Amino acid sequence: MAEQPSPDFRDLFHRGQLTIGISELSRMTGVSPRQLRYWQKKGYIIPKNEDEPGRARIYTMKMVIKAAAMSNLLQTGYTLKAAAAQVDERMRPAQTMYRVLFGRYQGFEVADDGQLLVDLGTFDPDPTQELFAKLVNDQPKFILKAKNQ
Structure with a gap:
């Protein structure tokens, strides 16, 4: 969460x-x-x-x-x-x-590798997923994760 x-x-x-x-x-x-x-x-x-x-x-x-x-x-x-x-x-x-x-900003979490994941909330096209953003080599990358109920 x-x-x-x-x-x-x-x-x-x-x-x-x-x-x-x-x-x-x-x-x-x-x-x-x-x-x-x-x-x-x-x-x-x-x-x-x-x-x-x-x-x-x-x-x-x-x-x-x-x-x-x-x-x-x-x-x-x-x-x-x-x-x-x-x-x-x-x-x-x-x-x-x-x-x-x-x-969209909902907070953040720290991934297992120590990287910050910015929680951008529910992924509109699929409400069972959450959209996260992180920086990889100073470039934004987006991740979809199953929503925790």
Whole structure:
């Protein structure tokens, strides 16, 4: 049976718990808090706690990356709208990969040879099998194992 990921691991990466405030975001990106609030008003960045009016804005790492990338594009001549669209398009593959991996990740187990096997859950075409991944010479290899009932 695969070890369950620690709650800290899942909470940090899956639920957006790595956050910073608007002042830190401003310092990191060189964008004024006033400008960041404008970006939020336009819907280009969204604070994690947007549904809590009156509370200090906090941003996930995804929004930090987006704001920094938008700031860089603005400095090269993009308009705000074009910069936001370009960043969204560039982030799509990473977001898809994140959702696939964290949606499937069930934990890990250590094989008899000491190698880590990442448990990716039930193999959809055959629910009696579980899908695992491991690294062989730094390359991912996939393994199907009979599901333990």
